[in-house]
Amino acid sequence: MSTATHAHDTHGHDHAHAHDHHGPPAGFSRWMYTTNHKDIGTMYLWFSFAMFLMGGSMALLIRAELFQPGLQLVEPQFFNSLTTVHGLVMVFGAIMPAFVGFANWLVPMQIGAADMAFPRMNNWSFWLLIPAALLLVGSFFVPGGAAASGWTLYPPLIIQQGMSIDMTILAVHILGASSIMGSINIITTILNLRAPGMTLMKMPLFVWTWLITAYLLIAVMPVLAGAVTMLLTDRHFGTSFFNAAGGGDPTMFMHIFWFFGHPEVYIMILPAFGIVSQIIPAFARKPLFGYASMVYATSSIAILSFIVWGHHMFTVGMPAAGNLFFMYATMLIAVPTGVKIFNWIATMWKGSMTFETPMLFAVGFLCLFTIGGFSGLVLAITPVDITLHNTYYVVAHFHYVLVSGALFAIMAGIYFWLPKWTGHMYSEGLGKLHFWLSMIGFNVAFFPQHFLGLAGMPRRIPDYALQFTEWNQISTVGAFIFGFSQLLFLYIVISTIRGGAKAPDRTWEGADSLEWTHLPSPVPYHTFETAPVVK
Amino acid sequence: MPVKLTRAVAAAAAFLSAPVLADYHVDILPPATPIAQEIYNLHFGILWVCVGIFIVVFGAMFWSVFAHRKSRGAQAAQFHENTTIEIIWTVVPFVILIAMAYPATKTVLDMKDGSNPDMSIKVTAYQWKWEYDYLQDGVRYFSSLSTPREQIEEHEKPGPKKNPNYLLEVDNPVVVPVGKKVRLLITSNDVIHGWYVPQLGVNQYGIPGFVKDAWFKVDKPGRYLGQCSQICGKEHGYMPIVVDAVSAEDYAKWIADKKAKMPPPPAPVADATPAAAAPAEDPNKKWSVDELKANGAKVYAANCQACHGAEGKGTPPAFPPLAGSKVANGPKGAQIDLELKGKPGTAMASFAQLSDADLASVITHTRTSWGNKGGEVMPAEVKSARK
Incomplete structure (x- = not known):
């Protein structure tokens, strides 16, 4: 070390320092800045559990209203918001992040890699989930209430509602970006960081299924992003992608949505x-x-x-x-x-x-x-x-x-x-x-x-x-x-x-x-x- | 299984004759058309095939769960991969699927064959009611939920006893003759809806700007109930469909009767039709402001309250409040125009089907209630605005 340049010396020292402790820094900054796949996996899993409880509470409110005929607990519009946000939260907030949490924890360990291929991007793809979740859940508190069109967001119904739809669209965009980054990370990790001798056909099946899932995500999340962007421009910028009066077609949204939506089912x-x-x-x-x-x-x-x-x-x-x-x-x-x-x-x-x-x-x-x-x-x-x-x-x-x-x-x-x-x-x-x-x-x-x-x-x-x-x-x-x-x-x-x-x-x-x-x-x-x- | 079947049929019969009975119905409703019968048979066929496969496959699994457990001293065999068995369990399901697809294909083609109908009804969906236009017989009317709101709203206290057909009853049912091939031309005025009557085997979206078709031919007279099948906004659960299948004579009688009651077409050629509006109402009657207000409250409750609220507060931004609104406090002409034409791109449909007096009443109601100071509107003003 003594013969090394100053820069190298610092680097070497830091490296040795990290090795001495073999542990993470304490407190909030550990989680905020972590690039460790295990920490990020843990955060994904806790996030998804929190969203699971939130989506579950909505489901219980739905079931409570449906306990008997008549309206006892909620208004119809709010009920529709509940079914819609329940679906979105469970799909994008609970199930998908939970699997990404598993992937973070397990993919590197199961293929013998030290970490994910892009650790900083990994951190970013997790922390993007938080603003997306806040937008989704926060949309309950804006005038007109949360999206109430079913999780499929079909126009023209969705065009009628207020700013909660724009929040939902933005949330979907952010979640999509997060998923795409996560998928790129997983694919790169699996294809490049396997231990010597870990051929593709020796990988545990969990790794295989995630490799395939990650390709599905990269293929379809941009399609969903396109669909909701068209909704956004139909709402605010005078386009008529889904409006027959302007030469568009509401059915086209369904085709695009489900071209995303069915692979999405297999992603889950x-x-x-x-x-x-x-x-x-x-x-x-x-x-x-x-x-x-x-x-x-x-x-x-x-x-x-x-x-x-x-x-x-x-x-x-x-x-x-x-x-x-x-x-x-x-x-x-x-x-x-x-x-x-x-x-x-x-x-x-x-x-x-x-x-x-x-x-x-x-x-x-x-x-x-x-x-x-x-x-x-x-x-x-x-x-x-x-x-x-x-x-x-x-x-x-x-x-x-x-x-x-x-x-x-x-x-x-x-x-x-x-x-x-x-x-x-x-x-x-x-x-x-x-x-x-x-x-x-x-x-x-x-x-x-x-x-x-x-x-x-x-x-x-x-x-x-x-x-x-x-x-x-x-x-x-x-x-x-x-x-x-x-x-x-x-x-x-x-x-x-x-x-x-x-x-x-x-x-x-x-x-x-x-x-x-x-x-x-x-x-x-x-x-x-x-x-x-x-x- | 016959016991279960019998119970299902009994439950279905109970549902048809007296829907108030407690009901643990477990089956598709009794079909009323040949297509619905085919669907029923397809469903049952596939259900039993699936049950059979489930019993065989999971019988094997549960036997294994029982027998091959460590606590019973089972030693793990180490076999894996067997090309023969893997080919078998790929090919056999494939063959079963082909056997399922064959009858299903036939039904798909039958359902799509709307050729040579005996009559056509154009169905237009609105938020949240249906309009039926009998293209050959010249009858056209709206059909909306007739269950009183007080049976539905139970937020503060339980409502009165619910009607036997709670939420599945309308003011004007669809009436069709039995044994005739009825083609539906389905569209929508605002958002996507679904015209769904299970016993007729019809479930077809109404899509704004496009006309889709479906058809049915009812064999036996009866009343068949359905609902909107695609979420269409807050009153989605409250736009039922009631189809009465009647004999040819009853149908002819119904058409004649309906024609006599038809309100004037929305945009008549100048003076071709004198205001024959609702027959009970004398077109020359002089309405006092109080009479208009009283009648307006009723019309409002039936047509407007679902969106704009009993207190005129609405649910902004989709359903704007009327209390303090610019329209209800502004020029009369603009509001009359809005009621007659609706507001494109929003849930506000045209209410031109209402009589001049009803429209004037409801406009007066909105302009003089909840602190609004718009002032009353007379039926004559609506009448002249129609031209």
């Missing part, structure tokens, strides 16, 4: 597939049945997701050829999805299974996601969709895939990796209680909604005809059980962070990715500064 489910594909082999103590076919199935689903958007629009009045094309393409998705389900079951088959909380959530995911898949198949059939479009059947369908699908996988993943992250075991008894409460509450809340939809109850209505009362009451009871049991989850997570039995380095006997085999629990602040060699 592919990482869930990845998590479940890590958990099931670990608890079956048996390798995943078909690794390569899982990779191919995930890729097929991603590619097909670009050519099925029209199934959201069967009641628009597309020509018969359009309806048929989108029906066939949509049905086709059942094939790779089926392959995945069969693979998971074949992995369980003749395993040596135990059912700790992560496995319970994974098996719950498997059953309930499949029910959501089946109702998706029913809805793919154009004529049946036409009679069920915009009814509670659709609400039931997508909550089965997004709550008992995406969310259950997130819960499974949290229980699975929490010992690795914190170094403590969570309370298995409380974890199982949380699972069963969620499982029962969820099904009581959402299964009856299939019946409501079949009987013709439209979605997004604050009040309903008398024959829908009974199932709605049951659904509300279930929703409250489900909602409040998430506070138990919060308690479990906090108490695990603060203490608990020491977690072994390889917490789960059957878990075999790098974070389990090469790293201690809790993982140190910096990991894989020297890349491991993967055989």
Whole structure:
């Protein structure tokens, strides 16, 4: 060191200094300025949990209003704002950031990298979420109330509303920018920073699903940005993209929106597939049945997701050829999805299974996601969709895939990796209680909604005809059980962070990715500064 | 399953005859058209195929969950990848899908075949009511929710007992003859709506600036209920559809009756039609200001209150307040014009379908209530403004 130039000396000194401590600076600036993938992952997960509670509170207010016919609690316009912002918050605020949180924590560790490829951009893509969330939630407090057009933001209805729409559009732009940056980071990390010997076809499936998801995000977020920008110029700058009187077409918005919207659905489910594909082999103590076919199935689903958007629009009045094309393409998705389900079951088959909380959530995911898949198949059939479009059947369908699908996988993943992250075991008894409460509450809340939809109850209505009362009451009871049991989850997570039995380095006997085999629990602040060699 | 089926059918029957009964309905409503019947069959076919697959696949899984657990001493096999089985579980679902797609394709083509209709009704959606225009028979009218507001609003106290068809009742139902192919030409005046009557197998968006079509042919007389299916603003839950399918004779009678009651067309050729407005009302009647105010309050409650509020406060910015508004305190002509023509690009539709007296009443009501000082408007002023 003594022979080095002054600049080098400083650099060398700082470097050594950081090494001495192996830990982050304390206090607020740690989180504000952090470029550490683990810190950023943690912030993403807490942010998404906060948004989950916020979106959940809106859902409970919706369900409370729907407990009986008549208007008791809210005004119709506010009710519409609740359904709209609930959807936006859950999709963009809860589910997507949660998966990005997992990606931050796990992708570098699972491929043997020291951190993400662009750590500063990583910090920026997280902190962008905060103003976006404030805009979304703050829009409740401006004149006219929050966006009340459904999360799909269809014009011309959306054009009628006040400045909350501009806030929502800006929020969507910011969230999109954040997602695109996150995706660039994830793709670059996966393609460039893999440890020696970690070939693509050796990567854990969670990494694979995120690689594919990140490409989907880069492909479709700009499309959504384009659509909402056109809404903005239609609102303020006299364009008529979606106004027939000026030569535009409201249907075009739907096409553009759903060209984004359907891949978006897979953006929310592919990482869930990845998590479940890590958990099931670990608890079956048996390798995943078909690794390569899982990779191919995930890729097929991603590619097909670009050519099925029209199934959201069967009641628009597309020509018969359009309806048929989108029906066939949509049905086709059942094939790779089926392959995945069969693979998971074949992995369980003749395993040596135990059912700790992560496995319970994974098996719950498997059953309930499949029910959501089946109702998706029913809805793919154009004529049946036409009679069920915009009814509670659709609400039931997508909550089965997004709550008992995406969310259950997130819960499974949290229980699975929490010992690795914190170094403590969570309370298995409380974890199982949380699972069963969620499982029962969820099904009581959402299964009856299939019946409501079949009987013709439209979605997004604050009040309903008398024959829908009974199932709605049951659904509300279930929703409250489900909602409040998430506070138990919060308690479990906090108490695990603060203490608990020491977690072994390889917490789960059957878990075999790098974070389990090469790293201690809790993982140190910096990991894989020297890349491991993967055989 | 037959028990469940019977229960479902019984529940459906109960729903049709007396919708007040407690109802744990679990099935698609009984179809009333051949298309709805095809949809019903498709749904049931696919449902049972899915149930079958679920039982087989998850039967295997649960057996595995039961048998292959560590606590029972199971040793993990280490097999993975098997090309034969992977091909089987790709091909078999594909074949099942083709078997599902074939009948569905037939129904899609049937639903799209709106050729050779016996009659056409143009359906225009408004925030938040429907307009039906019988193109051949020359009948045209609006149809909106008839459930009284006090049954709906229960924020302060529970409302009176709700009607049996609460929220599924209208002032003027659609009436169609049975056995005739009815084509609907569906559009919208403001935002996207959905004309949805499940038992007829019709669910079609009405899109402003475009006309979309759908068709149905009802087999048996009856009353079929539906609602707007696409969120269209704050009263989205309050724009039901009621379709009465009646015999050919009853239909002819209804048309004749309806024609007699038709208000004058909105923009008549000068003096072609004398103000035959609402027949109960004498066109030459002299209205006092108090009579106008009293009648105006009623017209306001039926047509305006949903948006502008009982106290004229509105829900800005989409639904501007009337209390203290420039229009209601400004020149009469501008307001009359606004009521007759609506305001393009907003939820404010034309109310030209109301009679001169009703329009004058409601304008008077808005100009003399909530502190407004616009002054009264007489039916004659509305009448002359129509020309």
